[in-house]
Structure formats: C-alpha cells, structure tokens
Amino acid sequence: MVNILVVYYSLGGNTKTAAEAIAEGCREKGAEVVMKTGIEANQDDLLKCDGIAIGTPDYFSYMAGGLKDFFDRTFYPTQGSVTGKPYVAFVTHGGGGKAIASVESICSSFKFKKVADPLLIKNRPSKNDIIKLKELGHALVVSIKK
Ligand SMILES: Cc1cc2nc3c(=O)[nH]c(=O)nc-3n(C[C@H](O)[C@H](O)[C@H](O)COP(=O)(O)O)c2cc1C
Numbered sequence: 245m246v247n248i249l250v251v252y253y254s255l256g257g258n259t260k261t262a263a264e265a266i267a268e269g270c271r272e273k274g275a276e277v278v279m280k281t282g283i284e285a286n287q288d289d290l291l292k293c294d295g296i297a298i299g300t301p302d303y304f305s306y307m308a309g310g311l312k313d314f315f316d317r318t319f320y321p322t323q324g325s326v327t328g329k330p331y332v333a334f335v336t337h338g339g340g341g342k343a344i345a346s347v348e349s350i351c352s353s354f355k356f357k358k359v360a361d362p363l364l365i366k367n368r369p370s371k372n373d374i375i376k377l378k379e380l381g382h383a384l385v386v387s388i389k390k
Contacts, residue, residue: 251296
C-alpha cells in the first residue's frame, strides 16, 4: 500500500478544493491518503508517507504561513530521513503564482524529489483543473509504485 500525505493550507477554500481533488486522484490509484493542513501535520506524517502532495495559495507571492509552519517545524527532525521522497506541488493564485518558487526552494532544502511539474490554478479550480489535479495524484502514486 502506498501512503500519501496531502499537506496544504487554505483560508478561502480554493486550495482545499484542489487538495481534495489530488487526494481523490491518489486514492483512484489505490493509495492510502492522509490529508492535513500545514498546521495539523507533523514530522511523523512526513516520515511515514511514501510521497507528499504539497498545496498552497499564493499569499503575497509566497506560500501561505500555515504551510511554511509545517516545513519550519519538521526540517531539523526529518533531516537525512526524507532525502529523495517523491513530491508534487500545486498552487492556487489570483493571477500571479510566484509562490511556487518558495515551495520548490523549500522542497530542494528537504531534498525531496519532484516527480511531475507543478500545477498553477487561478482561484477556484475549474472542472478541467480538477481533472489535472487528479492526474497529478495519479502521477505521484505511479512514480512510487515503479
Ligand atoms: C492575503 C492574500 C494575499 C494574496 N496575494 C496574492 C499574490 O501575491 N499573488 C496572487 O496571484 N494572488 C494572491 N492572492 C490571491 C490568492 O492566492 C487566491 O485567491 C487563492 O486561490 C486563495 O486560496 P484559498 O482560497 O485556498 O485561500 C492573495 C490572497 C490573499 C488572501
């Protein structure tokens, strides 16, 4: 069984909708999914999972503080134990989307392995975005099963 952690943050619900879609995509490929906000998730969630899907709104061209909190708390306790962990990322934004750079920079510090290009979604995910998010979930699980 592949275990996926979907960690995200969302004040307005757009990124939560996206996170639910990616979680559904992971389940469609047979994965067990733990879905938590960056405030709720902890180092054990990160250590236990086989892969991680990371979602954030773009707030001031950076990831949400509620997701950054997760990375701040888990960095030292997991250092050396999460090298090469597969990840995918998704951002919802209002027309910018620069926050993806902050996510990719932190993932590089953790030494996670990017297994697919990130998805940038303008505001609330459309039906087409939901399809792409599910496909991103598929790609994450399939990369682990290989
Ligand atoms: C405090 C705040 C700052 C924002 N800053 C940006 C920004 O710099 N660039 C951008 O494209 N959108 C920005 N937005 C728009 C949000 O990224 C966008 O509406 C997003 O989908 C909200 O996600 P959520 O509903 O999950 O909170 C900002 C929204 C808020 C509330």
